Amino acid sequence: MKFHKNSTNKSDLSNDHDLQNCRKIIAFSLWGNNPKYTIGAIRNAQLLTTIYPGWSAWFYCGSSVPQEIVEFLNSSVNCKVLKMNEPGNWMGMF
Numbered sequence: 001m002k003f004h005k006n007s008t009n010k011s012d013l014s015n016d017h018d019l020q021n022c023r024k025i026i027a028f029s030l031w032g033n034n035p036k037y038t039i040g041a042i043r044n045a046q047l048l049t050t051i052y053p054g055w056s057a058w059f060y061c062g063s064s065v066p067q068e069i070v071e072f073l074n075s076s077v078n079c080k081v082l083k084m085n086e087p088g089n090w091m092g093m094f
Helices: 035-051 067-075
Strands: 025-030 056-062 079-084
Touching (some): 035 067, 056 067, 067 079
16 A cells, blocks of 8 residues: 655645635534533533634534533534434443
């Protein structure tokens, strides 16, 4: 297998790919009802515009996330919630 160095720089990009219009997104995965993670997600949403002005946060939320957490995240400034199915057992992950 051969690997080639990518020599693309800003001047090599085509006109239809304007770096000034790229989205700035921070993505999070959240599942379960453990406050260690749900409150952490809330704090990330609250601090987003202070720490990362101009950025958006996308929260990929499993079906086990409490509805009030999902609603809070979805109503937060520059935040988007994407609901996901949760096949499998994630209990031993952390």
